[in-house]
Amino acid sequence: MTAQPRLFGADYSVYVRIARLCLIEKGIEYHLVPIDIFADGGPPTDYLAKHPFGRIPAFEHHEFSLFETSAIARYIDDAFEGQQLQPSDPVHRARCNQLISIADNYAYPHLVWGVYVERISKPGRGVPTDEDKLAAALAKARNCLAAMSQLMRDGPWLVGEQLTLADLYAAPMFDYFLMTSEGAELIRQYGNLQAWWTRMALRPSMAATKPS
Ligand SMILES: N[C@@H](CCC(=O)N[C@@H](CS)C(=O)NCC(=O)O)C(=O)O
CATH class of the missing domain: 1.20.1050.10 (Glutathione S-transferase Yfyf (Class Pi); Chain A, domain 2)
Known part of the structure; x- marks a missing residue:
């Protein structure tokens, strides 16, 4: 059971960066686990268990795993303390x-x-x-x-x-x-x-x- 959330992906990715921006703006420490989706031969085969469509990012928090950035971003905002990133009205x-x-x-x-x-x-x-x-x-x-x-x-x-x-x-x-x-x-x-x-x-x- 990891205390810090884990984000799987690479820094060149627009969508990984969106999730990282959410984590940083909320003040949450996280691990960025490197996954290069464009590597020769593709990502490691076990990555498909985290993201069956083979894209980045994927996300894990405790036992909860998630893919699709819009779901990840909203989860980060809802599950953690810190400044609210979604308007309430x-x-x-x-x-x-x-x-x-x-x-x-x-x-x-x-x-x-x-x-x-x-x-x-x-x-x-x-x-x-x-x-x-x-x-x-x-x-x-x-x-x-x-x-x-x-x-x-x-x-x-x-x-x-x-x-x-x-x-x-x-x-x-x-x-x-x-x-x-x-x-x-x-x-x-x-x-x-x-x-x-x-x-x-x-x-x-x-x-x-x-x-x-
Ligand atoms: N719908 C996905 C899109 C993620 C996405 O397209 N990520 C890109 C990198 S920015 C990717 O993994 N591309 C690999 C590919 O197209 O095969 C999300 O919201 O997370």
């Missing part, structure tokens, strides 16, 4: 859940895979950028930022006055996206998102989880 909670869903379904595929991976990650591995895919992803990214900017209004955080899971979901995705010149240029068109990112990037939790 229904309107703000719904907005938080909506932004998490936007991050999962639109920001992750378009900002991270469509833009960052095509523009930076693939060329870094000697694989040419698929310019058509990049152009299509940039159009979707523009749509994503416009929607988020509109939902966020004046901030300072994505859901008003309180840092929430929505911020911790979006930030690792924006971090990769904003490494591209296209991403850096696009966010300048959305003053509230730009100010949010400046605020978010200064948090010690972001520095502590920066991919190596």
Whole structure:
């Protein structure tokens, strides 16, 4: 029986970083157990017992094991003391859940895979950028930022006055996206998102989880 929760994954992973941000913002000590999902030959076969879909992260706390980051993040917030990362009133909670869903379904595929991976990650591995895919992803990214900017209004955080899971979901995705010149240029068109990112990037939790 382990006292500290265990998170299985790698520091390059957006979703592992989301879970780590939740743990750090709550002030919870944890073990990061290295699992490289993209290693030659895939992850260790016994990892599939923790995550049958073979993704990262997986999470364990005492005898309880969990996969899927949205469940992990909410469990961390609900099961531990510390600052609440989910609004308690229904309107703000719904907005938080909506932004998490936007991050999962639109920001992750378009900002991270469509833009960052095509523009930076693939060329870094000697694989040419698929310019058509990049152009299509940039159009979707523009749509994503416009929607988020509109939902966020004046901030300072994505859901008003309180840092929430929505911020911790979006930030690792924006971090990769904003490494591209296209991403850096696009966010300048959305003053509230730009100010949010400046605020978010200064948090010690972001520095502590920066991919190596
Ligand atoms: N729905 C999963 C997604 C997790 C996910 O896609 N993780 C990525 C790393 S950021 C991964 O494991 N990718 C491996 C793959 O696609 O095979 C969650 O919310 O935890």
